[in-house]
Amino acid sequence: MKTKDFNNNSLPLIWVGIVVASTPNYGYEDRCMVGPTRALRCSLACPLFFISVASLIWSVVICCNLTTPQIKREEVVKELNCSTKMLCFLSMAFTGIWIPGLVAWLELDKVNLRGWRKLFQIFNSWMGVCIVLLLGVGSRHFRNAVLLKYINYLKKLFHITTNEPNKHSLKDFNVIFCYLEYI
DSSP, X not given: OOHHHIIIIIHHHHHHHHHHHHOTTTTOOTTTSSOSSHHHHHHHHHHHHHHHHHHHHHHHHHHHXXXXXXXXXXXXXXXXXXXXXHHHHHHHHHHHHHHXXXXXXXXXXXXXXXXXXXXXXXXXXXXXXXXXXXXXXXXXXHHHHHHHHHXXXXXXXXXXXXXXXXXXXXXXHHHHHHHHHXX
């Protein structure tokens, strides 16, 4: 098992297992099935605070180091720059949405964010839409795959083969292929 997989999957499960095993009233709250006490909710929310703030700091540090890439291939650097900026934006959005959401869930006496729960659900669902649009549809790999399938469809539709370079319509496809390489 890789270290990345252990950190992403196993550590949160181990933490939840420790909390479930150490508290007798876990699972008795009607809203989140966590527990009625604030201490129990804090034991589950504090790691989320630290993880989200650490990921935000890590993303900002990586974005600050984009000007000095260690990779020499330009197309890889361009792709990584775009992906890194999108991931930094998503990390900022995650931290900005989840920190107040967790504070509203903890029901602290000094901070009244009870109205944030409904907004948190709306913002959290729209963050999922942003992830699909920015990292999915906005990625170069996705655009290339869609355009390549479209070009293959047009070739099949017009019965164009690469063995016949004399046809006029093949020039139009060469323009599209050059555009694909440019993207």
